[in-house]
Amino acid sequence: MKSKIFLFPISLAVIFFSSIIIIFSPLKSVKIVNVPYTQPITISSPDLSQVIKSPLILKGQIDSSWVFEASFPVELFDNQGKSLFKGTASAPNWTDGNGDLVDFTATIKFSTSANSGILEIKNDNPSGLPENDKSQKFSVLFVK
Numbered sequence: 001m002k003s004k005i006f007l008f009p010i011s012l013a014v015i016f017f018s019s020i021i022i023i024f025s026p027l028k029s030v031k032i033v034n035v036p037y038t039q040p041i042t043i044s045s046p047d048l049s050q051v052i053k054s055p056l057i058l059k060g061q062i063d064s065s066w067v068f069e070a071s072f073p074v075e076l077f078d079n080q081g082k083s084l085f086k087g088t089a090s091a092p093n094w095t096d097g098n099g100d101l102v103d104f105t106a107t108i109k110f111s112t113s114a115n116s117g118i119l120e121i122k123n124d125n126p127s128g129l130p131e132n133d134k135s136q137k138f139s140v141l142f143v144k
Contacts, residue, residue, distance in 0.1 A: 053143040056108040061101035066123035067094040078114035
């Protein structure tokens with residue numbers, strides 16, 4: 001019985017001093033750094049806000065992490081979701097990027113009677129795992 005009476009005040013003291021240490025210990029400061037977000041893909045030519053026609057010579061820059069063995073998939077759809085073109089774009093200097101943007105080109109040949117569609121640029125995903133898939137879509141207008 002004496003040992004229980006002796007342990008109770010010691011337990012209270014441990015809890016009390018632990019609480020004091022936790023409450024008054026300095027918090028680690030966290031440095032917040034604002035890193036600007038850049039789009040993984042920028043199109044420099046043609047101006048996609050204007051109408052496009054076949055053959056479409058697409059030029060721009062892409063995040064080098066989206067490229068594998070100097071290429072990545074490109075697909076063009078009409079406004080009904082029908083695929084008009086499925087192929088690859090070329091980024092010959094993809095190893096120079098280290099996660100930065102690298103130049104790319106693609107020649108897209110298509111035929112359609114639609115007046116609008118979607119250009120989808122995908123990352124090359126050699127693993128085939130769906131969780132690694134990324135894409136960026138651009139609205140396009142076709143010449144009638």
